[in-house]
Each structure stands twice: as structure tokens, then as C-alpha cells.
Amino acid sequence: MKNNEILDRTRTMVIDSIAQNMILYGITPSAGRLYGLLFYSDKPLTLDEMKEELGMSKTSMSNSVRSLLDLNMVEKVWVKGERKDLYTIKEDWYQCFFDFFTIKWRSAITTNSSTMEKSIAQLKELIADPMTSEETRESALLDIQKLEDRIDYYDWQNRLIDSFETKDILNFIPIEKKEE
Secondary structure, three states: OOHHHHHHHHHHHHHHHHHHHHHHHOOOHHHHHHHHHHHHOOOOEEHHHHHHHHOOOHHHHHHHHHHHHHOOOEEEEOOOOOOOOEEEEOOOHHHHHHHHHHHHHHHHHHHHHHHHHHHHHHHHHHHHOOOOOHHHHHHHHHHHHHHHHHHHHHHHHHHHHHHHHHOHHHHOOOOOOOOO
């Protein structure tokens, strides 16, 4: 096997692996292949270049780029004399992880907390209603306790996310490995 074939095969293996794991990020494997392509590219690429290399439709390519931009995993770059938009990956993988983690988790926490707080308010109204049976009132009180406990958990998650945004987490888990 020729050296360049080995090089291509190892790159394909990594790109395929990245593509499969992009599901964890809530994006499609095709966006993962695009990310892998940009990872190995020695220069920023246009949508047309990426489309040609991956054989994806322009719409699919645009959607994939937009998903990666929204997660702060790629960025649009300017190159003198180039009229078309160019894209490259963000090289700081740690910051990409922080951005992804904070964007996705903060959104989920906000949605869940808001729903639970509305539920608690409705349950309190139910408890206060003189027509509510004692059995229903007791169930509502138990539900309120469960929801308040979960909201406390979300508060902890928000503080964890804050530590990613401020990078305080790095005081506990530094990027560089400690010498043993």
C-alpha cells in the first residue's frame, strides 16, 4: 500500500469516527464529515469546495455549516482577494467544548426549570383550591417537593456551567496533565 493511501485511510477513519460522534452534539453525521474535512484542510474552504469534496448538496452543506457555526466549532474567515465566504475549524478544542457544553446545557436547563416553576405555581393554586381533595392535595405537595429538588439540581448545573464560562473549572481540572 502506498504511503498516501495509508494517509488517506487514516484520515477517513478519523473523519468517520468524528461523523458518528457528532450525534452527541445534536448534529448530523454529514456535519461531522464536514468538520473532519475542515480539520484536515490546510486552508479555509468555501462552500463550493466543501460540497465538491464531500459530494453533498448545497442545501445540506449550508445547513451543516450553520449548525457548526451555531455551536462555535467553525468560523467564517476573511482572506484578501477572496469574494466567497471561507470556513475553518476553531483550533481551540477546549473552548469549543466549553461553548458547546454551555450552549446546549444552559438551553435545556432553562426550558426544564421554566416548565417546573410553572408547574409548581399551578400545583400551589390546586392546593389552595377548597374543592381539591385531601388525597390530591397530598400528591400535589409531593410533586412540588420533587420539582423543587430538581430545580436545586438545575441550580447546581447552572453553577457548573458558570465555571465553564469563567474557566474556573480549569483550577480543578487543568488542561495540562500534572507530572506524576
